[in-house]
Amino acid sequence: MDFKVTILGSNSALPTSLRLTTAQAVEYNNEIFLIDCGEGTQLQLRRMNFSFPKINHIFISHLHGDHYFGIFGLLTSFSLMGRKQDLHIYAHLHLKEIMEVNFKYSGELNYKIVFHDLSSLKERKILDLKHIEVYSFPLKHRIQACGFLFKEKDKEPNINPQMIRLYELSHTDIRSIKMGNDYTDSDGKLVANERFMLQAKPKRSYAFCSDTAYFEKIVDSIKGVDLLYHEATFTEQDKARAEKTRHSTALQAAKIAELAKVKKLIIGHFSSRYTNPKILEREAVTIFENTQAVNDGDVFEI
Numbered sequence: 001m002d003f004k005v006t007i008l009g010s011n012s013a014l015p016t017s018l019r020l021t022t023a024q025a026v027e028y029n030n031e032i033f034l035i036d037c038g039e040g041t042q043l044q045l046r047r048m049n050f051s052f053p054k055i056n057h058i059f060i061s062h063l064h065g066d067h068y069f070g071i072f073g074l075l076t077s078f079s080l081m082g083r084k085q086d087l088h089i090y091a092h093l094h095l096k097e098i099m100e101v102n103f104k105y106s107g108e109l110n111y112k113i114v115f116h117d118l119s120s121l122k123e124r125k126i127l128d129l130k131h132i133e134v135y136s137f138p139l140k141h142r143i144q145a146c147g148f149l150f151k152e153k154d155k156e157p158n159i160n161p162q163m164i165r166l167y168e169l170s171h172t173d174i175r176s177i178k179m180g181n182d183y184t185d186s187d188g189k190l191v192a193n194e195r196f197m198l199q200a201k202p203k204r205s206y207a208f209c210s211d212t213a214y215f216e217k218i219v220d221s222i223k224g225v226d227l228l229y230h231e232a233t234f235t236e237q238d239k240a241r242a243e244k245t246r247h248s249t250a251l252q253a254a255k256i257a258e259l260a261k262v263k264k265l266i267i268g269h270f271s272s273r274y275t276n277p278k279i280l281e282r283e284a285v286t287i288f289e290n291t292q293a294v295n296d297g298d299v300f301e302i
């Protein structure tokens, strides 16, 4: 099953001609999950040929404008395009209030919004689908913010089809083997359970952490993920500014990746003061080698 992340916007604070503000599309099994929705997100979705009807879940990390100002345009376009199916939005309850005022005056939408309040300060599961689940967990920012963890679920154990043919297994045999039992063949010989089973593929995961100051408490929530996106607004040279605004430096993002033993780190949410994000990447790789500074349009397969 496809599991990939596309960077739609990677700048902090304001859009530039090269980078839009935060938004990402997570694709899994023909569903598109949108994380944050900075200004211009719908244009990026169009440029990159994402199908709007496949977006049924939008996750907003916090209510700084560079993470959600694009939602009004996107939601209005859904309506103009004749959307009928429900849209789930996961955000701080204040966004519901803001949207109600907005759509009261700009015109009602012709589909239903199911709002999921993220104003709780605990880690919890917020979405549970057949093959994937999503958790939110608190970050440390100037206003309440949360990160998201997308995690594949345990798959049902699968039997090697060659073994099914070889032993001409019935449905009852298959059920029994799937429950972990050994099999007795027609000659009365015992065949060990593990001989029938295919190696289970490791479960894949993606964690999104923006915006946040250096915050070791998140390490438990994101432990061992295949791909971690962590904000890196500043370099160590501007550490005082990072502390004041409750953002992270590239080095701090790398420390979190190291502590959490993730497989790969991608960094973004760069301050416009850095014209070349390689500066931030070079800083991070001194601590965590498998780091990449993202650009709008980058795609990461998980």
Ligand SMILES: [Zn+2]
Binding pocket: 062, 064, 141, 211
């Ligand atoms: Zn922020």
